Amino acid sequence: MQKFTEFADELRFVFVESDRWKWLIEGLGNTLKITAVSLIIGIVIGIVIASIRSSFDKNQETMKKRGGVGYNLLSALNSISKVYLWVIRGTPVVVQLLILYFIILQSVSNGVAVAMVCFGLNSGAYVAEIFRSGIMSVDEGQFEAGRSLGFNYLQTMRHIIIPQAFKTVLPTLCNEFIVLIKETSIAGYVGIMDLTKAGDLIRGRTFKAFLPLIAVALIYLALVTVLTWATGKLERRLRRNER
Amino acid sequence: MSANIIEVQGLKKHYNDGTVKALNGIDCTIRRGEVVVIIGPSGCGKSTFLRSLNLLELPTEGSITFEGQVITNPKTDINRHRQKMGMVFQQFNLFNNLNIIDNITLAPIKLLKMSKEDAEKKAMELLERIGLADKAQVYPQQLSGGQKQRVAIVRALAMEPDVMLFDEPTSALDPEMVGEVLEVMRDLARGGMTMVVVTHEMGFAREVGTRVIFMNEGQICEEGRPDDIFDYPQSDRLKDFLSKII
Amino acid sequence: MKKKILSIVSLVLIAVVAVSVFAACGNNNADTTKKLTMATNAAFPPYEYKDGDDFAGIDVEIAGKLAEKLGMELEIIDTEFGSIVGGVETGKYDMGMAGMTVTEERLKSVNFSTSYAKGVQSVIVLENSEYKSYEDFYTGYDADGDPTGVIEGLKIGVQQDTTGDIYSSDVPKKWGFGEESVIRYKTGADAVSALVAGKVTAVIIDNEPAKSYVAANEGLKILDTTYVEEDYAICVAKENTELLENINKALAELTADGTIPAIIEKYIPSK
Numbered sequence: 001m002q003k004f005t006e007f008a009d010e011l012r013f014v015f016v017e018s019d020r021w022k023w024l025i026e027g028l029g030n031t032l033k034i035t036a037v038s039l040i041i042g043i044v045i046g047i048v049i050a051s052i053r054s055s056f057d058k059n060q061e062t063m064k065k066r067g068g069v070g071y072n073l074l075s076a077l078n079s080i081s082k083v084y085l086w087v088i089r090g091t092p093v094v095v096q097l098l099i100l101y102f103i104i105l106q107s108v109s110n111g112v113a114v115a116m117v118c119f120g121l122n123s124g125a126y127v128a129e130i131f132r133s134g135i136m137s138v139d140e141g142q143f144e145a146g147r148s149l150g151f152n153y154l155q156t157m158r159h160i161i162i163p164q165a166f167k168t169v170l171p172t173l174c175n176e177f178i179v180l181i182k183e184t185s186i187a188g189y190v191g192i193m194d195l196t197k198a199g200d201l202i203r204g205r206t207f208k209a210f211l212p213l214i215a216v217a218l219i220y221l222a223l224v225t226v227l228t229w230a231t232g233k234l235e236r237r238l239r240r241n242e243r
Numbered sequence: 244m245s246a247n248i249i250e251v252q253g254l255k256k257h258y259n260d261g262t263v264k265a266l267n268g269i270d271c272t273i274r275r276g277e278v279v280v281i282i283g284p285s286g287c288g289k290s291t292f293l294r295s296l297n298l299l300e301l302p303t304e305g306s307i308t309f310e311g312q313v314i315t316n317p318k319t320d321i322n323r324h325r326q327k328m329g330m331v332f333q334q335f336n337l338f339n340n341l342n343i344i345d346n347i348t349l350a351p352i353k354l355l356k357m358s359k360e361d362a363e364k365k366a367m368e369l370l371e372r373i374g375l376a377d378k379a380q381v382y383p384q385q386l387s388g389g390q391k392q393r394v395a396i397v398r399a400l401a402m403e404p405d406v407m408l409f410d411e412p413t414s415a416l417d418p419e420m421v422g423e424v425l426e427v428m429r430d431l432a433r434g435g436m437t438m439v440v441v442t443h444e445m446g447f448a449r450e451v452g453t454r455v456i457f458m459n460e461g462q463i464c465e466e467g468r469p470d471d472i473f474d475y476p477q478s479d480r481l482k483d484f485l486s487k488i489i
Numbered sequence: 490m491k492k493k494i495l496s497i498v499s500l501v502l503i504a505v506v507a508v509s510v511f512a513a514c515g516n517n518n519a520d521t522t523k524k525l526t527m528a529t530n531a532a533f534p535p536y537e538y539k540d541g542d543d544f545a546g547i548d549v550e551i552a553g554k555l556a557e558k559l560g561m562e563l564e565i566i567d568t569e570f571g572s573i574v575g576g577v578e579t580g581k582y583d584m585g586m587a588g589m590t591v592t593e594e595r596l597k598s599v600n601f602s603t604s605y606a607k608g609v610q611s612v613i614v615l616e617n618s619e620y621k622s623y624e625d626f627y628t629g630y631d632a633d634g635d636p637t638g639v640i641e642g643l644k645i646g647v648q649q650d651t652t653g654d655i656y657s658s659d660v661p662k663k664w665g666f667g668e669e670s671v672i673r674y675k676t677g678a679d680a681v682s683a684l685v686a687g688k689v690t691a692v693i694i695d696n697e698p699a700k701s702y703v704a705a706n707e708g709l710k711i712l713d714t715t716y717v718e719e720d721y722a723i724c725v726a727k728e729n730t731e732l733l734e735n736i737n738k739a740l741a742e743l744t745a746d747g748t749i750p751a752i753i754e755k756y757i758p759s760k
Contacts (some may be wrong), residue, residue, distance in 0.1 A: 010693075061301060062301055069723065070415060095413065098674075101683075101686075101688075102618070102682050102683070102686050103686075106686040106687060107687065109644070109687070109688050110687070111672070139334075139336075141334050141335075141336035142298055142336060142338060142339065144332065144336065145332060145336035145337075145338065145395075146338075147299065147322075147325065147329075148297055148299065148325060148328070148329075148330035148332075148399075149326070149329075149330075149349075149350040149353065149398075149399070149402060150322050150324075150325040150350060150352070150354050150402065151322065151350065152322045152325030155353065155354075159338075159349060159353065160338050160426065162341065163340040164339055164340045166338070188649075188673075188675065189674075189675055189679070190683075191646070191672035191673055191674045191679070191688075193673075197673070200569075200571065200649070201649065201650075201673065203572070203575065204570070204571030204572075204649060204650030205573060205594060205650070205655075206594075206598075207278070207574040207575040207578055207595070207598040207599075208575060209572070209575050232748075238729070
């Protein structure tokens with residue numbers, strides 16, 4: 001009983017006093033905002049880069065023969081994409097965040113926006129490779145069948161290849177999003193109040209480590225659980241379509 | 244309208260910088276209403292030749308003219324011409340992400356801008372014709388090989404092509420399903436469809452074909468009416484080939 | 490018979506455990522081999538910083554003399570500033586010494602020694618800044634002479650959990666700038682980088698590191714008006730009163746014999 005009141009007292013001290021729980025809410029809000037927007041940026045970049053890379057692989061022969069601007073443009077885009085993947089996957093995201101915040105996006109005073117761009121760019125590289133592997137895993141015959149009906153490359157991709165690739169990559173994609181949610185926890189490096197930073201701040205102010213850290217861990221766990229559940233459901237629905 | 248639907252001149256296809264010569268100079272004309280059957284030993288280039296006709300294989304040299312348009316010219320919009328050249332594959336290649344009716348209506352709706360109702364009505368008619376109307380809502384994985392190939396044929400037909408290309412349509416089928424697919428093709432030929440068929444089914448070639456082309460080592464070795472080809476082969480290679488398969 | 494042997498064995502075991510526990514707890518026991526663990530955040534020149542592989546700075550040198558006086562061996566542990574008080578409270582470290590000022594909140598968790606040095610919170614702004622004093626950040630004052638609000642878009646950069654952070658985060662009524670105006674960075678260097686990059690209006694940080702930052706970065710200046718003046722002290726766990734007494738005694742002696750003033754003079758020359 002005494003232990004319980006002690007625990008309740010500590011709970012009150014850590015979260016209720018000075019309205020410290022509000023930090024957690026604000027942090028959670030920022031974590032969600034950053035994750036959601038960078039997710040969208042990441043998917044868009046991923047689709048673009050994966051399209052460029054797999055278009056180049058698939059159309060190289062045809063376009064080279066035809067020559068002209070199209071081939072040179074695609075070839076250049078392909079090279080740029082490769083450099084992008086090389087740099088993004090070759091450096092830690094926290095370093096990228098610091099470089100973006102302090103150097104490249106110096107004039108942007110909204111830290112949350114910088115974080116969105118940073119995690120979006122970062123996630124985009126991984127999503128691109130996930131999509132590309134998905135596209136490559138779809139049988140070549142599906143592609144040829146689309147082309148033989150008169151669909152151009154992009155239409156074939158859109159109506160036939162991408163829907164199939166998406167289903168294949170969904171579990172990997174889900175995994176990438178889980179990684180992304182947790183990766184945003186470094187946003188505190190550039191002064192952004194995210195969930196981790198909120199816990200950190202409570203820890204710094206109350207000098208209690210246990211409760212703030214456990215609370216933050218539980219919130220992340222809940223977020224990831226919801227995401228896993230949702231993608232699992234989507235996966236089952238997509239699969240049901242085929243059987 | 245010209246009587247010639249496809250004209251092929253000096254067609255060559257080389258791989259690996261010319262070390263492998265899959266097609267080595269082919270000249271060939273296909274007229275409207277013809278059912279041209281291409282036979283030959285494996286590796287003779289017959290599939291490559293067929294796939295070159297709609298540029299799924301890009302020729303190294305030579306020209307292909309389809310309905311008066313030189314489609315090997317890089318400036319030609321090949322996608323527009325492919326709409327008029329239906330193709331059926333050995334591995335069926337039905338779209339796994341779409342059910343049967345959507346497999347058939349996708350191209351008419353997206354490419355011919357047909358309304359969904361019209362496209363579906365037409366698709367159902369086609370499915371009736373091959374006796375698979377009850378399968379409209381199922382996915383390809385639930386069909387047998389023979390059923391898949393019949394659907395693949397009507398998927399191509401839904402675009403109302405001027406010519407149908409068949410790339411070994413029965414080779415991947417269990418023997419008891421070959422008949423149902425050939426039956427659909429026979430119907431098609433009877434209806435006057437121009438067809439180019441790569442196949443090992445000599446019975447079909449003799450019965451339905453209006454002309455048989457025998458290919459060997461990337462070239463046309465011998466061609467003629469089915470009865471002449473099968474009953475009076477001229478070249479030793481054709482004689483040798485026929486003796487092995489019959 | 491068996492029972493008797495068992496109970497004797499367990500008694501002996503309990504005794505051994507009890508003795509070792511007492512020995513472990515007895516930090517105040519000034520054995521020559523005893524360790525004095527000091528938690529600090531070695532990113533706060535000139536009080537504590539890394540000099541190659543070694544620690545250096547005012548706190549580090551004073552702690553060395555302190556350990557000498559207490560006849561203990563000094564062990565320095567570099568950790569995050571925000572983790573020091575918690576670690577000392579739970580007994581992970583014997584003491585915390587990191588240019589730390591005494592605040593009400595910290596006093597809830599730990600005790601503090603007498604002050605051994607004075608800390609000043611200064612305001613760094615860009616050289617061409619229009620602000621002359623931190624008072625310019627306030628929009629007006631109430632009847633008691635306390636601020637009522639801050640200028641729009643004010644962003645104060647601080648190092649998280651430092652005195653500058655705690656005071657700045659308070660409401661204007663209490664001479665802070667409000668939660669929403671404060672951006673907390675992991676290090677003082679990050680806060681200063683943010684100022685150089687134009688992300689914050691001003692940085693509030695201890696005067697000594699402030700001087701180093703202004704010297705190292707072009708286009709920065711320290712405002713003449715200081716924000717807060719504070720006394721630095723050593724924190725010790727509440728139940729460890731004997732160590733606290735010993736530290737206070739030693740600090741008094743070290744101040745009296747001129748050791749501490751000399752150390753401070755060495756790092757912060759008065760001229």
